[in-house]
Amino acid sequence: MKKRSIIYRLVTFLVVNFFYGFALYAGPSPQLLHRAERNLTRVIVHDIFSPPVASRIYLYANVAAYELLVMQDKNYQTMHGQISGFPDIPALKRDEKVNYQLAAVYAFFKTSGKLVFSEHLLTDSITVILNDFRETDTLVYNNSIRLGQAVSDSILTWSLTDNYAKTRAKRRYTYSKQKGKWTPTPPGFIDAVEPYWSQIRPVSLDSAGQFKPVPPHVYSTDPASLFMKEVKEVYDITKKLTKEEILLASFWDCNPFYLNTQGHLNFATKKLSPGGHWISIAGQAAESKGKNWQGTAAAYMMTSMALYDGFISCWDEKYRSQFIRPETVINAYMDEKWRPLLQTPPFPEYTSGHSVISAAAAVVLTAIFGDNFAFDDHTETDYGLPVRSFRSFKHASDEAGISRLYGGIHFRSAIVNGQAQGERIGQHLLSKIKVNR
Template sequence: MEKVMRNRAVKCFVYVMCVLAGVVHAQPGTALLHRAEQNLTRVIVHDIFSPPVASRIYLYANAAAYETLVLGHEGYKSLHGQANEFPRIEAPHAPGMAASNGVNYELAALYAFFRTGGRLVFSEPMLKDSAESILASVGEPDEAVFQNSLRLGEMVSDSILSWSARDNYAATRKKRRYAYSKEKGKWTPTPPGYIDAVEPYWSHIRPVSLDSAAQFKPLPPPAFDTAPASIFMKEVKEVYDKTRSLSQEEILIASFWDCNPFYLNTQGHLNFATKKLSPGGHWVSIAGQATESAGKSWIESSAVYLLTSIALFDGFISCWDEKYRSQFIRPETVINAYMDEKWRPLLQTPPFPEYTSGHSVISTAAAEVLEAQLGKGFAFDDNTETPYGLPVRHFASFSAAAEEAGISRLYGGIHYRSAIVNGQTQGRGVGLQVIQKIRLKESIGK
């Protein structure tokens, strides 16, 4: 924190002069919250976390920020009594805090966000550098308030980290290696990396709003049957035919929603990874862009980030519960074995079972939550993929974006239609559960 103190000494002087001149307001702008989210995403991408694990990081970091802010905002409610096993967080004045000097809740929330996120990533020093710059940018001129705020943020962060420690994540790290089924129609690792199953025990993780991982258990996938007239092979043929006749727009859609945290490039004997953000990270970015364009306040923006994170987190738990129940075979494996051994999908097949489509589940869940907060007809431009060389896309609604995310998986050649359609139904159930069970503001969801 020494670097923070040096930086803020200079920035506070400039800040005070600007306040006196009427150039800026005394409260930091929400741009700092959005910067914090973007920097956490940058570290998650750098550390190559799997999509489910990335959703866990977003959840706890955003819970820490929101629960700090809610201590200083009337009309908003804590997750206590709503989220599974969530602790009671009271006392806006931590031990050693001078109550008379007050608290900058936005500063405290940022510190809680970074401190919590930092404990959950590998590259904590990288996130700490971002935190120092952003905390110094707050420009809190009162030293006592500054210290009070850090103490409050630390207190809330400790409570959130204690809550996170009881979600069974540590226990899943100790589970035995996943054993592949030898039954026909079951998933096996796919080219080019033949990577082991990702998070086969994620259904053991404690959800936030769900009663259980299986609460929204979908219909089973079509029966594996290689007869040409079977329902299953008709879906396989749809994937095969579609991927051989894609329009430029469909290729762009598949690429825009690829969101593969670990794309394995193979050139001869050389293998190297291209890092990109996760599907959950894409929707966290959408939440940020939407709240920023809508001019939402700190507490409003934080609530949207948190509810979106809950939808993503519970969505992955629900989806992964089904993935490792049905253990369904991927199109690439079937097509290579029964139709065309040289065929490859447009997108790289992810290293986990096919059914249901994770993008379809979590995108629909996130869209339900975002529409409950910002409206069903909320149109937005999504620039999430511009750092990866893709153009901005416009969407008439969050649901439209979720629909496109779902069908992108068929265009990419990595999912059958039933996994998309049934995944959307599954995700809708998760999203509505979040809306009904987690009420951060009394008017929300009514």
């Protein structure tokens, strides 16, 4: 009886410790990471960050979460040694027990909190979400918070060297007076957004100009010129849009600062940025596939890298070519009362930013989830738009691109060449950055 009692206690001890260890490894559902991501997106919308700046926030927050989660899984690789200048990530002491999921969510919030204006909104979010970890042993909980803070500090220190602060101190952008160059557009005639973004340090690119696209068509007012044919195409298409084309363009609008004008009253409608839309798609795909914590974090991080490098490459071309917008040309030479369906954003036309980053994100997500990954995208339901269904990520990125033509804010060549630019960026990223061993 005594021998049986000893064996029983031994078995009980092993079982309890096995499940305790599993709980530390598996943690609660990755839904907590999805919730953290959605909360960050809401704050980015609230603070009205431009698309390039939003991509930077997503990048550092998601890298912080990923680096913590891969500490417990040898199937995934750290970014140290893969990204030039990437910092050493703080290591654990051998006898320290940690809940890596708790540490990852905490690092995500602490990193992003220092990159947004409304940090207090994320503080409220972290208080709610961390309550789901409260059953964790007090020592484990405290160790996890400490490790999360250490990793966040390391990533934030790295972020200080990406030239972002230097671009804040640059002189105001001076517009070119040459014909065919971009000038601010109605209704707000807002100054150029992020004219020095090409100086931001990329993740995988050797330089901002590594995937420089072919130049835009030569500006000409000759009706027979390639340029004026593109102008006429925008004008003709937008004059006879179908209900489906209007819905498609609205779904992919992703204008973080839509300016409403009513008499002397101006006010903004805040919306998701293009990058925020693709972060949402990455999350929906991960949920649909039932990805674990590491797989979910990898999908978010790789998508954010594609967006980040995509904006750097695209903005490099935008302020190199400084190309004129359809609205300016059409109002001057075809129809002074014409207005595009979508509001023209405050930066040069070529190439199409949404086309570049959508193509880059689609390449990365296809590599993660596979070709012909069908999904329903409910990203825009919060903004009163219906769910849209896609056959693949490529299908979604193609739709995002053509939406700019239907919206009247881009010429076709900016879309087509922007997509080619984005695809090359996405493929390059996959060749440089490996998450799986």
